[in-house]
Amino acid sequence: MAKEITSRNENYSQWYNDIVIKAGLADYSAVRGCMIIKPYGYAVWEKIQAQLDRMFKETGHQNAYFPLFIPKSFFSREASHVEGFAKECAVVTHYRLKNDASGMGIVVDEDARLEEELIVRPTSETIIWNTYKSWIQSYRDLPILINQWANVVRWEMRTRLFLRTTEFLWQEGHTAHATRQEAVEEAERMINVYAQFAREWMAMPVIMGRKSEAERFAGAVDTYSIEALMQDGKALQAGTSHFLGQNFAKAFDVKFLNSEGALDYVWATSWGVSTRLIGALIMAHSDDNGLVLPPKLAPTQVVFVPIYKSREELDRISSVVSQLRNELHAVGVTTHYDDRDNYKPGFKFAEYEMKGFPIRIAIGPKDLENGTVEVARRDTLQKQIVSSNSLGKFIIGLLDDIQNNLFSKALEFQRQNTTVVNSYDEFKSVIAGKGGFVLAHWDGTPETEAIIKDETKATIRCIPFDSKPEEGKCIVTGKPSMQRALFAQAY
């Protein structure tokens, strides 16, 4: 395997691409903007899916599946939704191909034109609310708490593996409620689920908050997001949860008989995270040696590499490894044994560093004599000699330690790169210099937000839930502000 990747300092963007490709997470495809998620990348996605799915079910949600295609006219129903979503998308216009009359391949059969074009879903609010109309009559049919795991397509002009692709995989929750308060609570519950997942599973600190009007989801009354800080000082929106009010219920005429016997429109939320999380995971922890994965999301947590000269040595090592692996499996640790004979240990070490296996265990003849193994942790690259007795307990502790260390390191990075500023000059100098999150007063208008974006490329990531009310003046207009907003340049 080609070991070298571009360093972060040299070219952060190239470093990211190198890791995606060389760790075997994803590959470019023959279709513009669409990626291939390779087995190792998909295994990370399966880990993410499994845990999120558990958390969704624990909070009362069920999975379902709605059509890939949405009739074009559905997008026109919700006024702001059409502006946000119905523009750059894949349009199905025909349903048949035929042999070219001149015998040169196949062509679209113009006789098979659809009466109404179908849009490949960029998000499913419209088709789902059109369906909910027939499922909801009374308050007894509510709440509906549904999630969907699906692929979606947004015709992006500039794409990046995992971060922004034309097709991506995601989950989208779509819930229906009898009251405004219940829907707001649901939207808040799910942004908290995302934050908990980011922190505890991805070892990635996030700031939770409310989006400004300009950054809100097209069709939402309120959008909440979790925002993470990447190592290059740019922010990444990692998940969003929307309180949709009665907008989609009104657009699709979804009314219900409430407990007092009156007709009312249904209240809605939607919320989603995507394969973009894998991009966030890569950028949050990895280094110039390759990918670094938190143990809770690593497809394989421990790799064993034998160090041997003879077949006989290998056999003795293999027998010990087999016992140790059984011991680790019994305590829920996933392992791999790399006994390939055609690669040297040094090559294997570099490969597992590139792929971000949290722990590497090397065993040689001396270890057999001493009853030890050499344990190397990926996060700090430190090695230590450990007794192979009760290895299970040691590894469990070490995996915990790595998980916690990754989170602490990322949290410390976030703290060091969050700056409170009180003037626009200071704002501009931080954004142009060290970057990171900037907390600043803002007068609450889209106009000021647009000026800042235009002049600095920084946007309001969110108004953090935990930001204290604090009197101040907008850094641009000097108008009064009651709370700081979180700014950053963002992916």
Added chain:
Amino acid sequence: MAKEITSRNENYSQWYNDIVIKAGLADYSAVRGCMIIKPYGYAVWEKIQAQLDRMFKETGHQNAYFPLFIPKSFFSREASHVEGFAKECAVVTHYRLKNDASGMGIVVDEDARLEEELIVRPTSETIIWNTYKSWIQSYRDLPILINQWANVVRWEMRTRLFLRTTEFLWQEGHTAHATRQEAVEEAERMINVYAQFAREWMAMPVIMGRKSEAERFAGAVDTYSIEALMQDGKALQAGTSHFLGQNFAKAFDVKFLNSEGALDYVWATSWGVSTRLIGALIMAHSDDNGLVLPPKLAPTQVVFVPIYKSREELDRISSVVSQLRNELHAVGVTTHYDDRDNYKPGFKFAEYEMKGFPIRIAIGPKDLENGTVEVARRDTLQKQIVSSNSLGKFIIGLLDDIQNNLFSKALEFQRQNTTVVNSYDEFKSVIAGKGGFVLAHWDGTPETEAIIKDETKATIRCIPFDSKPEEGKCIVTGKPSMQRALFAQAY
């Protein structure tokens, strides 16, 4: 809930649709031929997925994800594949919509026409083999054992919920091998995995065999299938596994350096099952009271229904149910407690019969006194009074018994509806009369097969792997035949 469904005798096809809708498995959508898989139906699919995924991983496969879109030209590469798949499909021609100049909604932006049309995948051999080209250089890169869980689209003219829909969910395995033998073994291994899954998990007996040339997958050298018999005497193809030879490797120029240092084309297989399995599951076991699910695939295995007059009685019952549910969860049984106060027990009984919960447990005041519960099994509708002591052990045994009984019953049905015939008159009379599987001698030619299909609507489902060599004469042409083929009218 509306209890009544059409009986099988009255209208089998309507009975099927009634069950799908009234058991809450799926719903029609606003998009022609596309269905909505409702939470209960999706929960069955999740059970199917989980077990198949385990079996795929146990046989060495990894999951990955390839693009939804396939460039039109890819289909022309493999001559027979284009005939089979590139005709009735969804064609993406544009990537943008715009506001209509007259202000009436949105229209396709003719300036955003794709240079080459994209086809929504009907199956992924072409895009995957185009990718494998860059992944395979030497025999050391082989085998590649990849599976994909995905949605696919085939523009069907006549659709049926689960059985034939324009969009459906499936898995497609795509493997690459260094030798012909290894690929043949893989194709055989996977049809055996499907057969094992059908028998042990779906409680559905299947006949495994090889397809005739006419029924083969477009692009395959050999197609193996599992065929199940439905209660109306029609066959249903439940899964296929294809030995693709070097056809796709040649079409996409995928060569590798073998261990002798020579260049050779790679050998391939592909194999898949889809949400159609849910249709098979419904038709294999259900009755005029509704859905019957095998315990191993039932989203919830046991439902508790309290029988009470007063709030105080309900509280006492709830407390006992809580203990019993804990006991059942501890031994891995899934349960639900329906303590809804606004529905009568009789209504609930009918609802869980409709939804096919394998076991229903009713508890009333008399049961509390006697330390008993009333256990009703869905398959036979029999009830019995059982001591609530060590209920876990009893339920485990009963679930096993139900699973086995469903299989035995279906196997007995298949035996009684498999007829060995020796003349074309007999063949026609069986097909037109009792239906079912018919084993008959056939001269092996597509011409004879076409005559039979034309005259009787019966097709060759497969040439069973376990059919004994036996000299005979083709029922149509009288030409010599060495083996009987399995015929049936099919879904």
